[in-house]
Every structure is written in structure tokens, then in C-alpha cells.
Amino acid sequence: MLASKLILKCLERENVEFVFGYPGxxxxxxxxxxRTSPIKHILVRNEQAGPHYASGYARESGRVGVCLATSxxxxxxxxxxxxxxxxxxxxxxxxxxxxxxxxxxxxxxxEADITGAxxxxxxxxxxxxxxxxxxxxIREAFYIASTGRPGPVLIDIPRxxxxxxxxxxxxxxxxxxxxxxxxxHGHSGQIKRATKKIKEAERPVIxxxxxxxxxxxxxxxxxxxxxxxxxxxxxxxxxxxFPEDHPLYCGIVGSHGYEYSNVVMNEADLIINIxxxxxxxxxxRLTSFEENTDFVHIDIDPAEIGKNMETxxxxxxxxxxxxxxxxxxxxxxxxxxxxxxxxxxxxxHPLVYDADPPCSDLINPKVMFRxxxxxxxxxxxxxxxxxxxxxxxxxYYHIIKERKFFTSGGLGTMGYSIPAACGVCFATLDHPKEVxxxxxxxxxxxxxxxxxxxxxxxxxxxxxxxxxKKLGMVRQLQCDVYGKGHYSGTDINFDIDFMKLAEAYxxxxxxxxxxxxxxxxxxxxxxxxxxxxxxxxVHPDFIRI
Amino acid sequence: xxKKTCLSLLVENNFGVLSRISGLFARRGYNIDSLTVGTxxxxxxxRITITVxxxxxxLTQIKKQLNKLIDVITVIELKPEESITRELVFIKVKxxxxxxxxxxxxxxxxxxxxxxxxxxxxxxxxxxxxxKIDAFFNMVEPYGILEFIRSGDTGLQRGAKVLSF
Ligand SMILES: Cc1ncc(C[n+]2csc(CCOP(=O)(O)OP(=O)(O)O)c2C)c(N)n1
Ligand SMILES: [Mg+2]
Numbered sequence: 120m121l122a123s124k125l126i127l128k129c130l131e132r133e134n135v136e137f138v139f140g141y142p143g144x145x146x147x148x149x150x151x152x153x154r155t156s157p158i159k160h161i162l163v164r165n166e167q168a169g170p171h172y173a174s175g176y177a178r179e180s181g182r183v184g185v186c187l188a189t190s191x192x193x194x195x196x197x198x199x200x201x202x203x204x205x206x207x208x209x210x211x212x213x214x215x216x217x218x219x220x221x222x223x224x225x226x227x228x229x230e231a232d233i234t235g236a237x238x239x240x241x242x243x244x245x246x247x248x249x250x251x252x253x254x255x256x257i258r259e260a261f262y263i264a265s266t267g268r269p270g271p272v273l274i275d276i277p278r279x280x281x282x283x284x285x286x287x288x289x290x291x292x293x294x295x296x297x298x299x300x301x302x303x304h305g306h307s308g309q310i311k312r313a314t315k316k317i318k319e320a321e322r323p324v325i326x327x328x329x330x331x332x333x334x335x336x337x338x339x340x341x342x343x344x345x346x347x348x349x350x351x352x353x354x355x356x357x358x359x360x361f362p363e364d365h366p367l368y369c370g371i372v373g374s375h376g377y378e379y380s381n382v383v384m385n386e387a388d389l390i391i392n393i394x395x396x397x398x399x400x401x402x403x404r405l406t407s408f409e410e411n412t413d414f415v416h417i418d419i420d421p422a423e424i425g426k427n428m429e430t431x432x433x434x435x436x437x438x439x440x441x442x443x444x445x446x447x448x449x450x451x452x453x454x455x456x457x458x459x460x461x462x463x464x465x466x467x468h469p470l471v472y473d474a475d476p477p478c479s480d481l482i483n484p485k486v487m488f489r490x491x492x493x494x495x496x497x498x499x500x501x502x503x504x505x506x507x508x509x510x511x512x513x514x515y516y517h518i519i520k521e522r523k524f525f526t527s528g529g530l531g532t533m534g535y536s537i538p539a540a541c542g543v544c545f546a547t548l549d550h551p552k553e554v555x556x557x558x559x560x561x562x563x564x565x566x567x568x569x570x571x572x573x574x575x576x577x578x579x580x581x582x583x584x585x586x587x588k589k590l591g592m593v594r595q596l597q598c599d600v601y602g603k604g605h606y607s608g609t610d611i612n613f614d615i616d617f618m619k620l621a622e623a624y625x626x627x628x629x630x631x632x633x634x635x636x637x638x639x640x641x642x643x644x645x646x647x648x649x650x651x652x653x654x655x656x657v658h659p660d661f662i663r664i
Numbered sequence: 665x666x667k668k669t670c671l672s673l674l675v676e677n678n679f680g681v682l683s684r685i686s687g688l689f690a691r692r693g694y695n696i697d698s699l700t701v702g703t704x705x706x707x708x709x710x711r712i713t714i715t716v717x718x719x720x721x722x723l724t725q726i727k728k729q730l731n732k733l734i735d736v737i738t739v740i741e742l743k744p745e746e747s748i749t750r751e752l753v754f755i756k757v758k759x760x761x762x763x764x765x766x767x768x769x770x771x772x773x774x775x776x777x778x779x780x781x782x783x784x785x786x787x788x789x790x791x792x793x794x795x796k797i798d799a800f801f802n803m804v805e806p807y808g809i810l811e812f813i814r815s816g817d818t819g820l821q822r823g824a825k826v827l828s829f
Contacts, residue, residue: 234680238683238684239687296734297676297737298676298733298735299734421728422725
């Protein structure tokens with residue numbers, strides 16, 4: 120069999136339905152094979168978006184997302200997206216073409232050392248030097264990407280390898296990698312110690328991170344929290360790990376979290392961290408807590424434990440498995456006083472929605488996302504970009520029931536929302552649902568070309584484009600750090616006619632500048648089968664989150 | 665408190681493994697004091713010895729991060745009491761007819777070998793622990809050290825125990 124065909128056969132065996140790619144010379148053999156393969160190729164409009172499509176697809180479906188790019192510039196265009204997936208532990212496989220084996224190292228046309236360039240932010244990578252290794256490498260790549268702490272894996276395949284003819288078929292099934300044996304089960308002694316601590320704690324808080332979602336442990340988290348009434352706070356990546364309408368829900372922590380959540384976290388005497396990294400962005404507003412707080416830290420990646428914060432009781436293991444162990448143990452304790460205290464804290468730090476003129480003359484984005492919460496289905500997916508738009512949607516669009524919230528939390532990559540939301544649409548083609556891409560006028564313009572894909576495939580994505588004519592979040596930082604008026608490079612002055620742009624792609628569009636109008640057009644937009652763009656005008660000075 | 669630690673790694677002999685390891689140290693800001701690589705009894709694997717300096721927290725992180733690399737099979741610390749580590753050093757010392765014999769004598773005391781003799785210099789080959797080598801340096805220093813190269817530590821655990829998976 121031709122190696123290029125074998126590659127696709129291997130992908131089929133991994134249940135790959137879609138590859139998000141862009142062709143070029145070094146991938147000619149693979150694209151020739153794709154022509155007759157059942158795997159559907161989606162032509163993205165810039166390789167930079169490819170890994171984001173794969174990421175959205177993976178997060179929605181729980182399967183591995185796949186992107187393709189040719190050698191050299193195609194491959195280097197993937198770099199930011201791969202890093203984005205790495206920082207958020209999203210399982211994707213990136214396949215790149217490479218120049219012929221005998222040309223590697225000669226600075227040949229379109230040669231780039233992509234395994235080298237992506238080494239810092241791939242979980243693993245391969246340069247295929249022998250076509251006979253293809254079945255093993257592809258099996259391993261999917262296994263590594265999707266198990267343990269998930270992450271991106273890159274496979275670089277020279278063009279002449281794709282053209283080799285090989286006898287070996289799909290003989291390789293069982294993965295056996297000596298240096299990779301993820302540990303799922305928490306150490307029983309540690310679990311005993313942890314549950315004893317939980318039983319003793321007066322003011323425990325569960326701090327849930329992206330690991331709960333990646334480990335599909337939402338149900339177990341709910342059961343564990345409800346068992347002894349332990350309040351739950353999430354990180355930005357943990358949004359969706361716990362229903363936001365639950366009485367034990369205590370918000371989102373961090374520099375852009377809710378005030379009250381940070382206060383509650385500061386008051387806790389025990390933090391049960393499940394799959395959160397304790398990154399600088401999450402802990403920057405936690406002041407007092409290191410000395411008088413105990414930490415139980417559950418993570419599947421041993422290197423995360425104790426990296427950013429000293430841990431009292433580390434547990435290496437999978438969120439779901441460890442939570443099941445926790446639930447089986449006696450941790451009973453009455454937390455009524457603590458919950459009453461939290462109620463008080465919430466009242467002392469209420470969410471502030473109203474704005475003054477001139478900000479109140481245009482759309483109030485907080486109110487907008489709150490009402491959007493009420494008008495959308497219980498299983499919608501909202502993909503937020505980066506910037507104020509991201510924080511507003513994270514804080515004011517409520518993730519309840521089956522809803523999902525995705526964003527680029529770790530790397531904060533602008534331009535993520537549109538391709539990732541498209542990935543969500545491809546993952547749900549056979550059962551279309553409400554999918555929203557929320558972005559700012561800055562971030563939108565970073566992925567604008569992908570409108571071509573949306574139009575071509577009539578994806579059912581609703582783009583909520585928040586235009587404030589500014590790179591709002593950076594502008595806010597400039598104001599905070601240097602004072603009012605110290606704005607530099609954050610104006611997006613040229614007034615783009617986004618309605619005409621949407622029209623050019625035959626995408627239905629609306630432009631609104633009042634909350635009432637938004638409330639009117641949103642149901643229409645949702646009802647419309649196919650893509651819609653809603654431009655929501657927000658005052659540039661609306662910078663409070 | 666900073667301390668020097670010697671790590672022994674068994675790794676898959678795959679393409680790029682060394683650059684993955686050195687890259688990890690570089691981007692996480694860890695200091696490598698020395699690194700040696702060599703073949704093992706099995707062609708599929710290589711053994712790497714790395715000496716690093718850092719506090720307890722950093723050393724733990726280094727071990728964990730190394731373990732995360734797919735090509736790294738095992739990482740152990742070569743503790744002085746449970747292992748032997750040695751370094752190979754070549755030292756080019758200034759030497760002429762008046763002092764050549766003295767240097768040879770010192771070298772003999774250290775069981776070092778003279779591997780090159782010229783009219784104005786000698787090259788001494790010495791293997792040993794860091795202490796022994798430091799002591800030797802101290803002795804030949806007054807004659808004038810022209811150049812030297814140290815291989816970096818390499819070592820094995822004592823006893824029948826082997827580094828496996
Ligand atoms: C690729 C990339 N470049 C730069 C930044 C820095 N950055 C963070 S937020 C932001 C502004 C985003 O502007 P916009 O998309 O209009 O969102 P807004 O904050 O106005 O809602 C910038 C430039 C980034 N996060 N990602
Ligand atoms: Mg903006």
C-alpha cells in the first residue's frame with residue numbers, strides 16, 4: 120500500500136471524521152490519497168486557524184482533533200495554535216508535510232524544523248523516517264494526545280515517505296511506550312489523608328479546573344460537593360465543571376474573576392484543588408491564604424503539583440477516579456456556618472451591572488450576556504475569544520445544565536473563537552445545536568478569513584461581535600498602569616462596515632447598539648438555520664468587568 | 665538551599681531526544697552543570713548523566729519535567745552514598761626540563777597518566793571524583809595550566825540494581 124493511503128487508513132482507525140487542513144507541495148501525496156478517502160477535508164483559510172478548529176472539535180466531541188499543514192510556512196503557521204492547545208491541555212494531532220529525507224538539513228525550499236520549533240509546546244512529536252513506522256506512530260500519537268494530561272502531538276512526514284510503498288498493514292494495535300504510563304489511580308494512603316483533612320476542615324472550598332472537564336468528572340464533582348455541602352469555585356478553564364445555578368456554586372476566581380469568589384477563596388482553610396494549575400492569573404488576587412490554608416491538590420500531571428504553590432496533600436491521579444474514591448469515604452461535617460458566611464460575602468460583594476453615561480448609551484455587555492443566558496438553549500456552546508469580550512461572557516453568560524464554555528485560557532490567543540466555534544459546529548453536524556462565537560473587533564479581524572469556511576459549509580454559528588473600536592482589554596491595562604489618557608496603539612480607528620463584510624460572504628447580519636434591540640434580534644438569529652453575525656456596539660470606555 | 669545533584673536517565677534512543685532534554689533545561693531556566701550521553705547494553709536506549717544545581721523545589725520540578733518527556737524512561741538521583749560517579753579530565757600543564765619530573769611525580773600520586781609530552785608542556789589524563797580532581801588542580805596550578813577539558817560526571821548505582829523500566 121502507498122504510505123499516504125496507509126496514513127489515512129490509520130486515521131480512519133482512530134475514528135477521524137474531519138481533518139482541518141491546507142495543502143502544499145510536501146503534502147501532495149497525502150492530498151491525492153484524501154481525494155478518495157471517507158475522511159472529510161475542511162479547507163481552512165489560514166493554517167493559523169487549523170489547530171483552533173481541531174481544538175473546538177476536540178473540546179466539543181471529547182475526541183482528538185486533527186489538523187494538516189504543508190512543510191515550511193504551512194507548518195510554522197501552526198505554531199501559535201499548537202501552543203494554544205498545549206497550554207489548555209487539548210488533545211489534537213497536527214500532521215505536517217516535510218521535504219524529502221535527503222533534503223532535510225539543507226535549507227531546502229520550504230524546509231522548516233517544525234519538530235524543533237514546537238518542542239516546547241507539544242506533548243510529543245515525531246519525524247517519520249521510515250514508512251513502516253506509520254501505523255505505530257499514528258497509534259501512539261493519538262494515544263499520547265488523548266490520555267493522561269491531554270495535549271498536542273505533531274507528526275512530521277517527509278514527502279518521499281508518503282510515496283513509499285509498504286507491505287505492513289495495520290498490524291500495530293497495542294500501545295506500549297516505556298516512558299509513558301499515565302497514572303490514573305490516586306494513592307490510597309494519600310486519599311485517606313486527604314479525606315481526613317476534608318472532614319476536619321471548617322471552611323473547605325473545592326477549586327475546580329479544566330482537569331475536571333478533560334477527565335469528564337462533572338457528575339462526580341457534583342456528587343462529591345453535594346455529599347457534605349462543600350462550595351465550588353472554578354478557574355477560567357474550569358467553567359462548566361459545576362452548574363452555575365447550583366446553590367453551592369461560588370463563582371470564578373482570578374484576576375478577572377468575581378470579587379466575591381476571590382474573597383471566599385481567601386477565607387477558606389482548606390482548598391481542594393481538582394485539575395487546576397494555580398497559574399499566576401488565577402492566584403494573583405489571593406493575598407493572605409498561603410500561610411493559613413491547607414491544600415489538597417489532585418492532578419493527573421505530577422509536575423503540576425507543587426509547581427506554583429506548596430501542597431499539603433498531593434494526589435496524582437485522574438479527577439474522576441479520585442473523586443469516586445473521595446465519595447466512598449466519610450467526610451461528613453456540618454458546613455452551615457461556613458455557607459452562611461459565604462452568603463454574607465456574596466451580599467457584601469454584589470455583581471454590579473449598571474453603567475453611567477456615556478457607556479450606558481450603547482450596549483451594556485454585562486446585561487447583554489445575562490439576558491443571552493436566558494434566551495439560549497440549555498445545551499448551547501459558547502466560545503469566547505480574548506479580551507474584555509471574553510471576560511464579560513465568562514462572568515455573565517451562565518453555564519448551566521449541558522452548556523459548554525470554551526476559551527483560550529492558558530495562552531490567551533486572540534482569534535481563537537471563530538475557528539474553534541467552527542470546530543464545534545463540525546463536531547455537531549448531525550445534531551446541530553446553538554453555537555456562539557463571542558469576539559471583539561480586534562480578535563475578529565485576526566480570524567476573519569474563516570468566514571469563508573462558515574459560508575461554504577453554512578455552519579450554524581452565531582458570531583457575537585462586540586465592537587468598541589478598541590483593543591479594549593489592553594487599553595484598560597494602559598489606563599490601570601499608566602493612568603487615563605495613556606493609550607498607545609489600542610485604537611481600531613478605521614470604521615469597518617461589518618454588515619457589508621458579512622454580505623460579501625452572504626452571511627445574515629445585524630448591527631445593534633441597544634440592549635433591547637439585541638434581545639429582539641438574538642431569537643431571530645437563533646431561529647435562522649445557518650451563520651449569523653450580530654455586531655454589538657459597546658462604548659470604548661466601558662472597561663469595567 | 666542550593667545543592668548539586670547528579671541525575672541518571674535511561675532514554676529511548678530516538679531522534680531529537682537530546683535536544684528535548686537540553687531544551688527543557690533551557691526554557692525552564694534550569695542550570696546544567698554537565699551532561700554526558702552514551703550508549704548502553706541495549707542499542708535501543710541511551711544513558712544520560714546530568715549534574716544540576718538548584719534548591720529542593722527546582723530539583724523536584726526538574727525530575728518531574730524530565731519524567732514527562734515521552735522518550736525518558738526512568739530518572740533517578742545518583743546519591744553519593746549509593747552510587748559511583750567519576751569525571752574524566754585532560755589538563756595541559758606548562759612543563760620544561762626543570763619541573764617536568766615534579767609534575768610526573770604528582771600525577772603518579774593521583775594515578776593520573778601522562779598522555780602527551782612536548783618541550784614546553786604535558787597533558788595529564790585524570791579520572792576521579794570531583795574532590796580528587798579539585799585536589800589535583802590545586803597541586804599543578806603553580807606550574808601553569810594552559811588548557812583543560814572536563815567530561816562532566818558520569819555514573820552508575822552501586823550493587824546489582826540496574827536502571828530499568
Ligand atoms: C495573538 C494575540 N495578540 C495580542 C494579545 C494581547 N491582547 C490581549 S486582549 C487584547 C485586545 C483584544 O481586543 P478585542 O478583540 O477588540 O477585544 P476587547 O478587549 O476590545 O473586547 C490584546 C491585543 C493577545 N492576547 N493575543
Ligand atoms: Mg474591541
